Amino acid sequence: MEFQAVLMAAGGGSRMTDLTYNTPKAMLPVGNKPLMWYPLNLLERVGFEEVIVITTKEVQKMMSADPKIKQDVKMKLEVVCIQEDGDMGTADALRHIQPKIKTDILVVSCDLITDAALHEVVDLFRAHNATLAMLMSKAHEFTETVPGQKGKKKTAEQRDFVGVDESGKRLLFMANEADLEEGLSIRKSILRKHPRVHIKTGLVDAHLYCLKKSVVDFLTDNKSISSIRGELVPYLVRKQFSKTINGQKTKDDVEDQNQKKSDSSTNLELHISSRDEPLLQLAQERSCWNDHRGDMSEAYHGGKLRCYVHIMDQGLCYRVNTLAAYIEANRLAPKLFEEPVVHPSAVTSERCQIGSDSIIGASCQVAEKTSIKRSTIGNSTTVKEKVKVTNSIIMHGVTIEEGCNIQGSVICSNAIIGRGADLKYCLVGNGQRIEPEAEKTNEVIVGTDQLMEI
C-alpha cells in the first residue's frame, strides 16, 4: 500500500461560530451535501478505498444518519473519535492514530472543496522522494456580501508568506505574519543554495499534505508539536536547510549527535534514511541529473529532507472556514457536479420560477408564484406562495411563510420565517423564529444561548 488517507473532521469552525454553534463544521450543508462529503468524494474519485476519519462523537452520529454519506461514499471509513473539548491539534490527532499508520499518509481537512488533480501533488512527493508535499492555490476574492458584517472592510487577515524556488515547486520558506515581529528574515544558507526565491502572499493553503511515515514516527517522539499547519510544516521547511542534516557525516559529527540525544533534528534524520540507502546513493551519483545549476553542489544540495508544493492557478480550491467562504462555496460547489437543479423528490408547483443556478433539496415543497434565484434550498424545506428568495442559502427543515422576501441571507436549519418578512443580508441561526412582517437588514439573529457562549 502506498498511502493511507486521513481526514481531519474534528475542527470546530472557530471562525464561523454563528453557523457552527449547533451544527459541527464537518456536517454543514454546502449545496445540500455535508461539507465533509467533498473531500471524501475527492479521495474516492482518486482511487482510495479506505479513509481514517478523525472526528468527534457528535459528528460520527450525524454521519451515520446522513443519507449522502451512507450511500454515496463507497470507501471504508474508519472513524476515530477524539474529545471535542480537549485541545487536540491536528498533529496531536496524528500522534493519537500513530499505531494505525503503516505507510506514508495523505492528510486532508474536512473543509476542503477542490477539483485539483491530486496526482500533481503526489507525483512531486514520489519523484523527488520528498518528506512533505502540499497543495496551495491562488486565493480568490470573495465578492458576495457577507451577512452580519458591519462595514465593508474585512479585518485584515494574517497573511502567509510562502517562498518557493525558481521552478515554483520546491518550498523554501513559510511563515505567518503573526510570527514575524520585526520583519521577514531569510537565512543566508537558503539564498546561497537558491539565489532566486519567489515570495508569495496571496495563496490559500488547501491543508492537503503528503507526509512520510517517518514524520509520524517523529511526532510521537516530539510531543511539543500540536498543529500540522501551524507548527509541523514550518518546522519541516526550516529543517531542510539545517546544518546537522546536510553535509558528510564524520566520526565527530556522530559523537556530537550522540551527545545531543534530545535534539529532535537527529531523530528526524535517523527516521528519514531508508534501507538500501547506499544503493539509492549510487543511483543518484551515477545519474546525470541535477535539480539546479550554477554551483558546484550535487542534486538537492545533498539534502535529504525536501518539501515541495504544487500551486494551482486554475480550478476550484476553497477552504470553508469563514462565513464568506461558506457562501462562496455554496455558490460554486454545485458547479462541480452535474446534478439536477430540482431534486426528484421535491414537489414544486408549475408557476414558480426556479433559476438554473439554484438547487432545491429533497422532499421540498415549493408553492406557486415563488421565485428562487441563485439560491440553495435544503432538504425538507417548505416554501409557501409569493416568496422571493435571491442569493440565499436556506438549510434543512426551514419553513418560509407566504410573501417573504429573502435576499443575500443565510437561514440555518429548522428556522421559521413568518409571513411577509423582509430579510436582507441576514443570518438566522438554528431554530429561530422571525416574526411576521419583520424587516431586518444586515443582522445576525441567533438564539440567546449562543450569545452566552462568548
Add this chain to the structure above:
Amino acid sequence: MLADGPEKTGDIERIKNEGKELTKEEKQRLRKEKKQQKKNKEKKDEKAPLESEKEKKPASSSPASQATAQPPTQKASSGVPAPAPVPVAASEAPSPVDKPAKSKAELKAERRARQEAERASKQSKKGEVGQQAAPSKAKAPPSELQPVVKRLPEHIQVDNPEVLKKLAKKLERQQIPLRSDYGYKVSLFSHLHQYSRKAPLTQQLSIPSSVIHPAIVQLGLQYSQGIVAGSNARSVALLHAFKQIIRDYTTPPNEELSRDLVNKLKPYISFLNQCRPLSASMGNAIKYIKKEISNIPSQCKEEEAKSKLQDCIDCYINEKIILAAKAIAKYAIEKISDGDVILVYGCSSLVNHILCEAFEKNRKFRVIVVDSRPRLEGREALRRLVQRGISCTYVLISAVSYILPEVSKVFLGAHALLANGYVMSRVGTSQIALVAKAFNVPVLVCCETYKFCERVQTDSFVSNELDDPDDLIVTRKGKTHLEHWQDVSSLGLLNLVYDVTPPDFVDLVITDLGMIPCTSVPVVLRVKNVDQ
C-alpha cells in the same frame, strides 16, 4: 525373392541392430515405415539416399539406371511413385547380390542410406511418434532453408494499428494504463513512440497504487521525468526497486515463489516500459533476475529464498557495475599519458569515473567537454570534473571540428554495444567519432560487459527513442518562438535520444574483460552465454 527379401532384411537388420528380435508384425511395420521415409526422403532432395536408391534398383530399372547414372533426382522422382513396394524390396534384395558390381563409394553410399533408414525406424519404434517424427524431420530442413523471420518488437511498430491493438489488450489484461502519443511525429520516425512529459502515466493510475508496487511507480516517474538518467543509474535504480519488491513479496498459497514472482514482475516491467523504453542494460539485468528467480529450488523456504535473491542483486551490482568500473578505470589509465588532451561528450558516469581516478593517480591531463542541446548533460559532467580539480574546457558540438586539432584522445561512453560491433550511445556520439576519425584522433569507447546486447543495428532510424519534442522549445529574452509549433502544419520537432556509431570509427573498446576491438563483441557475447 520377395519372401526372402524381408527375411534377409531381418538378418541384416538384426546384425545392424545388434541382435534385436523382430517379429513378423514388426517387420511389416518396419517396411511400411521405410516406405514412408523413402517418400519423405524424395522430398528432402538429398542426394545420398536417392543415389543409393538408384543403385538399389538396377534389377527393376537396370538399363535405365545404367543409361542415366548421373541425375538421380529425376530417376528417383519418376521411379518411386508407381512401383512403391518394388524399390523397397529391391533396395534390400539386390544389395547382397550386386555387391561385387558396385564400387566402394557406392557401397558407402548404400550403407549410409541404410543406416539412416534404420536410425529412423529405431526412432519410430521407440515412440509412437515415429510417423510424425519422420515427416517433421522432412519438413524441418526445407523451412530452415527459408529465411527465418523473427517477430519485430512492438515498440518500433507504432504505426501499425494491429500491433497497437495487441499492446492495448495486453496492458488492459495487466491493468496498466496506456500512455498516448503526443504531437506530430516526423514521418521517418513515425514508427516510434513519442510521449509528453506533462502527461505522466500516473494521471491514469489511482493514487494509492494497488496494482503496481509503489517503488515501481516512483521509479517510473523518475524515469519519465529524467531524474534518473544514464544507463548505469537506471539499472541500479531498477535493481533497488526489485529488492524492495522482493522484500514486500509473500507467496500466495498453492503457488511457487519461482513462478509466481516472475509473473508478478511482468506488469511492472510493462509499466516501466510505458514510462520510458527500457535500456539494454536494464533488459540484461531483468533477464538475470528472472533467471535467478526461476532457479530457486522449490523446497527452499520463502525467507531464505528472498534473502538469497537480495544477495544475488547486490552481487550483480557489485560485480557488473562497481568492480567493472574499477577494472575499466585500471585499463583506461594505462592509455592516459601526461600532457594528454581528452575529449568527452555528454555525461557518462563511467568516463567521469575514469577521469577522476586518473587524476587521483596524478596523471597530468586536461579535458574538453562537448555538449549538445536539448539535454545539455555536459554541464553536469563539467561540474563533476571541475569539482575534483581537473581543468576543463566546454564547447558545444557545433565547435567540435574547431577544437579537435588540440585533442589527443576521445573517450566516449556507451549505452549499449550491439552484436555487429556498432556502438549505441547518446545522439551526437557518432558525429564526434566521425570527426575524430577525420582528424586521426583515437576514439576509445568505455563500456561494461553487462551492456552488451544481442541486437544488430546499422542505422539510427530503425530502433531509437523519441523524447518530448517540447524540450526543444527555448525561451530567450522573454520570447518563445516555438511556443505554438503544433499549429504550424508543416513543422515537426524531432528530439532523438540515441544514435549508432559504426565500428570503423572506434579504435578500441575498454571493457572489464580487457581492451578489445569493436568487432569482438559477438565473441564476448558467445562466451557469456556459454558461461551462463
